[in-house]
Amino acid sequence: MGKEGEELTEQETAIYDRQIRVWGVDAQRRLSKSHIFVSGLKGTVIEFCKNIVLAGVGSLMLNDDRLVTEELLSANFLVPSDENVTRGKSLAELCCESLKDFNPMVSVSVEKGDLANFDVEFFQKLDAVVISCCSLLTKKSVNAKCRKSPRRVAFYSVECRDSCGEIFVDLQNYSYSKKKNEETIECHLQYPSFEDAIAVPWRSLPMRTSKLYFAMRVIERFEELEKRNPQDVSAGDLPNVLKLRKELCEARCMNESQIPDLLLQRLLAARVEFPPVCAIIGGVLGQEVIKAISGKGDPLKNFFLFDAMDGKGIIEDISNINN
Amino acid sequence: MDTIEVSNLNRQFLFRQKHVGQSKAKVAREAVLKFKPHIKITPYHANVKDPEFNVDFFKQFNVVLNGLDNLDARRHVNRLCLASGVPLVESGTTGFLGQVTVHVKGKTECYECQPKPAPKTYPVCTITSTPTKFVHCIVWAKDLLFAKLFGNKNQENDLNVRSTDASSSSEHTEDVFEHRVDEDVEQYGRRIFDHVFGYNIEVALRNEETWKNRNKPRPVYTRDALPPRPIEQNGNKDKASNTGDPSSVSAMASLGLKNPQDLWSLRENSEVFLEALGLFFLKREKEIGQLGFDKDDQLAVEFVTSAANIRATSFGIPLHSLFEAKGIAGNIVHAVATTNAIIAGLIVLEAMKVLQNDVKSYRMTYCLEHPSRKMLLMPVEPFEPNKSCYVCSETPLTLEINTHRSKLRDFVEKIVKAKLGMSLPLIMHGVALLYEVGDDLEEDEVANYAANLDKVLSELPSPVTGGTILTVEDLQQELKCSINIKHREEFDEEKEPDGMVLSGWTPALATEKNKTSDNGPSSSNASQTVPLEPEDDDEIEIILKDPEILSAGKKRKSTDISVAADSEISSVTGAMLIKSKVEADDSHSDVMVDGNLDTNKKKRVQ
Structure with a gap:
């Protein structure tokens, strides 16, 4: 185990004990230094935020300027259903408050503005970007901006419709090592952009x-x-x-x-979100982001599709690239 | 019954730091009401095995969702669901793996239709004389040495019996572990150290036969492991003694060891051993004689880690950090938020099918770490009930036992309780009652049954011999089964340590089981990838009454949910029982949360 950075605090060791037993101290340390941005705070992304805040990422930025409506909250367990609390506040502001409470060791903040207007400069400070509820055009352009960053920014987009969900992953060129029968093997994966x-x-x-x-x-x-x-x-x-x-x-x-x-x-x-599917997709997405940041585990390439009707959660590799 | 611990907070998202120590069921209820104020939730901070949760209690619900963390409680709830005819959705997670299964009486297999892997046990002599793995050293340190020094003195303990042999009289060994009245604690610690790590190993070495094909262990004495003079730790010790709370006493703290991930040297382990032992006597003397190992007891973990490491040194086994040793000693299950979220979602999907009585769509779903046939979430059609399952299909069992030597007590403890999982058993031979447990017994009955316990089977008032058929019944679980008794003279001490063998409960035939969903993998595949019984920290049960509640969330409904917490999955621990009925334009619901469930895991050294 290579040592990097400072050691985890006693508080971190106590709270993260059960997951350190899954992915190790180094992975936990890397998580605690990572910066993540999400845009489009509906049920699936809320589930995702909950998962990575609990897991102990360094910081999480929330982007969603929409004012709260009943429909927006149909699968949101972060926001109290009290109009006195929610009136006049944006979805991101309300979610930010309760996410902070989930884990005081994670810095959670609101990033106002239209997703389409964030530039490469903004994205290159981040380790992972997760977007949802945006136009195809914005999706492609955010993905492209992430790709222009000098250091890798992992890009994810997620969409749930009815009892179905889809995750797209772009890790660009991704190398990681894994243990197989005591041997460490180096793996390389090449991802296409969403557009490609x-x-x-x-x-x-x-x-x-x-x-x-x-x-x-x-x-x-x-x-x-x-x-x-x-x-x-x-x-x-x-x-x-x-x-x-x-x-x-x-x-x-x-x-x-x-x-x-x-x-x-x-x-x-589908008019309303379906909470169990949000939990499932948000769970898989959370795990993928944790994998990419910690360098532990095989990341999925490059689509994950779930349909509650048949219950299958399938990985599809949709690319022209042969690894 | 479960309460919130710091180590739950990384995944049980309804709980916060400020809730540590409080009832899971109650806090979960409050947390859910914050974002869903109009449902009715009833918390039960109780053990799901308590008699109040009887068949009538279960009958009020439409579905039960299990989120339990131990086999015993899972079996109990399975039986109550069968007896009350309420569908059960079972679930569990370990690390990235998880599973959800549906159990509906007569339609799918019950939770106990397939034997569950027994908790891992080790032969006594491996633990006492010939350890080859670190876990053997942990079991020795925890179940033998720790129990011997700090546990109940009257409990049987193999530490003397085999580790020292005839050359030292039993009287002598009895004395060794006794803390003499005027003995300095440091001195006492060194004496114990030299006895168990030095002298006992030397004695074991004399038995040359044992070491013919094994590496010989090396005796370790304090004089080898530590500097010649007793180390001066007084300054530090005084500091430690100023902290008032006995539960915060720590040998690592007083020795200045900080990182639980570090590997300690033999010297450090020896220092921790002496320090921890000393601290028990100085700071926690009142508890000595009644302590059991608890993974959340820092000092106990330190003691066990150091003792296991010193023993590992003797036997040339690689040492481990306190963090790792704690995981092994405490059977700690790995758990992350993401798997729990996925499994919680899958539980709800199955519960909805159950409420809609959509039998054809029921699935067992496995959450995998590595995709199998492109699938990360793999649904499989549920199996039919196993016709030879003694729990759901009244198949008689056979018990081979020495009816002239085994006492009724052995039968009750080793078979009825441990194997059949009954908690309030009643045992009958024909119409003659041999044994019964309950609050409403007359004094003479109690005395009578107590006397029976100490009789060998063939000398009971109604003698039990080869050919006898016993009826064993649990009135709470409403489970009844017949056991054919077969007399057998001898048993293999290592392979059949119970001195009796229960059989007749066989897994269903493989051909019957291999039904799978269209183009799904075979079930045998599935069970290879995923442990059948992930014993985790986390789970839930839900019972729902009316299918319409689920019609896509368009109707307003009144739901009645009760949650017994012992679970992880939706961050509650326990069972959740849901009742619901549709009522136009009104939305109250009823949820009951019951924090459960006895978390005592039974483990034996045999």
Whole structure:
């Protein structure tokens, strides 16, 4: 075990005892020095924030200027359901207060502003960026800015619709070592950006690629073409979404049956978040960010897809890069 | 019954530092009401095995969600769920691994349909004479030496019996561990040290047969491990003695050792050993004679770590840090927030299916560390009930036992309680009652049963011999089973340390089990990757009554939930029982939280 930096305090050792037994002291030390930014504070990201604050990251910055509405709080256990408390405050401000209380050793702060306007300078101070509830355009541009940073900024985007969820991971060039039968092996992974990943021709993907992956792409594209706000779709959009599916499938030489009507219908119809799925996706996302920061464990590449309907949590590698 | 500890705070997100020491059930209730004010939650800060949580109690619920941390309580709740016909969602986590299973009487297997791995035990002689792994040294230090010095003197202890042999009379060894009235504590410590690490090893070495194919241990005496003069620690000791709270007494603190992750040298271990032993006598004398090892007792952990390390030195076994030793000695389960979040989400998904009676969709789900067939979360169709399960399908068991030598007490302790997991048993031979436990017994009955306990089976008023069929029943669990008695003369002391063998409860046939969800992996795969019984700190139980509550959260409903806390998963520890009924435009719910559950883990040296 290489020593780096100062030792953990007695308080840290006591609180983090059970997880140090999982990932070791060095990993814990690296976690405690990491800086993380999240944008779009709905249920899944809230779960994620809870997980990494408890785990003891160095700092967490929250970005979401929206004022609190009942709908925004449907899967948010951080904010008390008391209008006297919530009135006039942004979602980020309210979440910040309770997250601080979760773990006084983590510095939690609010970062105001439109996600699209943060620049490379801002992102390069960070170790990980997690975004949700933003347009496709913003998603691509934030990912690109993270990639321009001289030091690696791990990029994640997460989306939940109905009882389905998707995580995208971009660790750029990522090397880590792992132990296998007493031997230490060096592993290297190369990730595509979000833009490059979703541009991978559908017909080049294996037949058994998760249908949810394609369905998410159709709806994402629909929102972009219609200039909708993120997740501002409803069951009434189904006919137009089906039309778009036809176009996309024809253009990409894929059979439409790979994206079932019923699945699209479910993804469009959801009005409220589904807390158990938020917990599951937020749990997997939290674990991935901890892996990337601590350098412990195999990170997933590069999509994670979960559908509560069949209960499968699947990893898909959608890239042109062979590792 | 469980209370909040500092080490829970890294994952049980309903609790804060200020809650340490308080009831999990009660604090969890308050925390949930803050963000969901209109549900009804009833906390029970009690043991789920208490008689008040009987079959009638369980019957009020629609589903039970287990979040228990020990096998005993899990089996108990499984039986009450079977007896009351209430579906059970079981769960557990260890590190990155976790699982959720659904148990519905008659539809899926019960929690006990497949044998659970027994807690690891070690042969006595490995512990007392021929350790080869660090864990052997820990067991020796904790269950033998610590118990001998600080525990109940009347308890059986193998420390003398085998580690010293005939050359020292039993009277002599009895004296060795006794703290003599006028003896200086430092002196006493050195005498114990030299006896167990030096003299006993020398005695063991005389038995050449033992060491033919083994590396010989090296005796360690204080004169080798420590500088010639007693080390002067007085200054520090005085400082330590000023702190008033006996629970904060620490040998590491008074020796200036800070980092629990450090490996100590033989000398440091020896100093910690003497210091810890001394501190027990100086600061915690009142507790001596009744102490049991507790992983949260700093001084006990220090003593056990140092003793195990000194013994490991003797036997050429690699030493370990206090942090590692504590994990081994305390059977500490690794636990992180993320796995708990995932498992909690999966529990809710299964509970919702149960409430909607969506039997076809029930799944056992495994949370894996490494993907299997691209899956990190792997659902598998639940198994059918095991037809030979004595818990859910009344299959008789067979017990081989020496009916002329074994007493009823042995049968009650080793079989009825330890193996069958009954807590309030009643034992019948035909219509004759042999034994019974309960508050409402007459005095003469109590005396009668007490007398029976000390009789060998074949001499009971209604003699138990080969061919006898005994009926054993637990009235609280409403579980009844028949045991065919087979007389057997001899048992292998090492392999069959109970002196009796229970059989007849076999895992279901592999072919029956291999039903899996479409293109899912086989069950045998799943059970290889994931421990069947992660004994963790964390879990929950929920019982729900009305399916409509779940119709996608669009209707307002009134829910009745009760949570018994002993669990991790939604940061509560215990069982959560949920009742619910749909009532338009109104949302009260009822949740009961019961902090449970006896966390005593039983472990034996045999």
